[in-house]
Amino acid sequence: MLKGGIIGCGFFAANHLAAWQLIDGAAIVAVCDQDPARARAAGAAGDGARVFDDAATMLASEALDFVDIITTAPSHRPLVELAARHRVPVICQKPFAPTLDDARAMVDACAQAGVPLMVHENFRWQSPLMAVKNIVSSGEIGEPAYARISFRHAYDIYTNQPYLKTEPQLAIMDLGIHLLDLARYFLGEATRLHCRTQRVNPAVAGEDCVTILLDHAGGAVSLVDFSFFTKLEPDPFPQTLVRIEGTKGTVELLAGYHLRVSGPGWSREEDVEPAVPAFGAKPWHNIQESVVNIQRHWIECLQNDREPATSGADNLKTIDLVFRAYESAATGRAS
Ligand SMILES: NC(=O)c1ccc[n+]([C@@H]2O[C@H](COP(=O)([O-])OP(=O)(O)OC[C@H]3O[C@@H](n4cnc5c(N)ncnc54)[C@H](O)[C@@H]3O)[C@@H](O)[C@H]2O)c1
Incomplete structure (x- = not known):
């Protein structure tokens, strides 16, 4: 079972969390939001996941097989680089980054750390x-x-x-x-x-x-x-x-x-x-189904050491x- 952590428990994270529960081979064991109330609510919805209000603390204290970043673009680069420093494979929501330089730096950080990076490009x-x-x-x-x-x-x-x-x-x-x-x-x-x-x-x-x-x-x-x-x-x-x-x-x-x-x-x-x-x-079923599909693809890629279709490099x-x-x-x- 691959153990995942979620960073960002706002509006769209509810779809990710629910989709993870449908996917064999993965379990969300930790959730994090800088807003403690949102983190607690996600933890309650996520079958006893441990709750954090700081991503660095979560990465330092949990042995994770991947993190799923569901924050808005300005926080993506520091959070992806944090995951890379911990050598934890990482999914990042779109828009990947606010600048092309940031996007390239995130791809480089994960390549240098040898960890897979997928952009949650679900359409x-x-x-x-x-x-x-x-x-x-x-x-x-x-x-x-x-x-x-x-x-x-x-x-x-x-x-x-x-x-x-x-x-x-x-x-x-x-x-x-x-x-x-x-x-x-x-x-x-x-x-x-x-x-x-x-x-x-x-x-x-x-x-x-x-x-x-x-x-x-x-x-x-x-x-x-x-x-x-x-x-x-x-x-x-x-x-x-x-x-x-x-x-x-x-x-x-x-x-x-x-x-x-x-x-x-x-x-x-x-x-x-x-x-x-x-x-x-x-009318959200179209989007919600795609969230299940892309998250399942990520787990299959991790299990079989394959590059995700919407890798960071592809998303550049x-x-x-x-x-x-x-x-x-x-x-x-x-x-
Ligand atoms: N792919 C899709 O179909 C789809 C649909 C909707 C939203 N999105 C994307 O999902 C992302 C999130 O959107 P949302 O509407 O859920 O935003 P949101 O503002 O509702 O939620 C983001 C959450 O991240 C938390 N956060 C921000 N920085 C953090 C940090 N450093 N550490 C911990 N928590 C942090 C915030 O407190 C907030 O609760 C956006 O980039 C958006 O474009 C994608």
């Missing part, structure tokens, strides 16, 4: 998006030439995550990061991008509506667009809608988890809505696109 672990990827990989739609990856809604994200309201870098850092990772997942590495941002909701500090055009190595083009202020009914939150056109056909992930594959004279359709995990509820390419998107939006030029 590519959503089963409807994995179904799209399987169709692309199977060759059924031929060589992809164009993709649109879209996430537009007006769900009130600010009640659960009040810190988002005052973030000067909002939608690209919080959500675009997932969608840019999906663009890499579906079409391969991006060589160039052009980004346009808007702040439509006057009550928030950062951009809440973004359009990004990417060139991919090999010639495909993708359009990644997302908004936190799109008024429509039914609101598809938190679904990612996808359309990928290839040389033989098109795959679409439509609202309601409706998968459609078609070409000249043929089409087929499938319901790919994920099951609601035992701890979950709609995703977060690089995030910073290039901000640069392009600021300069008005491609990056």
Whole structure:
């Protein structure tokens, strides 16, 4: 049984904690939050885990096989470096880091310590998006030439995550990061991008509506667009809608988890809505299922000495696109 410790017991940690309980081969034995009340609440939910309000104390006193960091980005580098100093494998939530230098330093620290590092980049672990990827990989739609990856809604994200309201870098850092990772997942590495941002909701500090055009190595083009202020009914939150056109056909992930594959004279359709995990509820089941999937992947990688799909090194390419998107939006030029 691999023994894990959690650092950060806020809003999203509830999903991690519940998911760990479904995963064979892992048990959370320690939880930590600098807010002692949050740490105690997580400890009570986590089957008798020991409770800490200081991560250094937890790492010094517990023999852990991994730590799962679920804090916001400013604390990621010191906490990942702390885990590396203790030679403890580490999962870090997205956004990986507030700067590319920090992200590189975290990858280097773990490489030098010889410990695995995975970024909790869970969107590519959503089963409807994995179904799209399987169709692309199977060759059924031929060589992809164009993709649109879209996430537009007006769900009130600010009640659960009040810190988002005052973030000067909002939608690209919080959500675009997932969608840019999906663009890499579906079409391969991006060589160039052009980004346009808007702040439509006057009550928030950062951009809440973004359009990004990417060139991919090999010639495909993708359009990644997302908004936190799109008024429509039914609101598809938190679904990612996808359309990928290839040389033989098109795959679409439509609202309601409706998968459609078609070409000249043929089409087929499938319901790919994920099951609601035992701890979950709609409309969050899509995200909650992906948390179980990525955490299970981490344990399988640790057990079999394999590199996680969203390792720190892999995620440098995703977060690089995030910073290039901000640069392009600021300069008005491609990056
Ligand atoms: N992958 C997803 O689908 C998804 C969804 C929501 C949030 N997130 C990410 O999860 C992260 C956490 O988000 P949240 O909404 O749960 O934030 P939150 O503010 O609700 O919780 C973070 C917790 O970390 C604690 N903390 C901060 N620094 C600490 C430190 N040095 N030591 C111990 N505890 C510390 C805080 O006290 C707080 O309780 C963010 O980076 C966010 O982007 C990811």
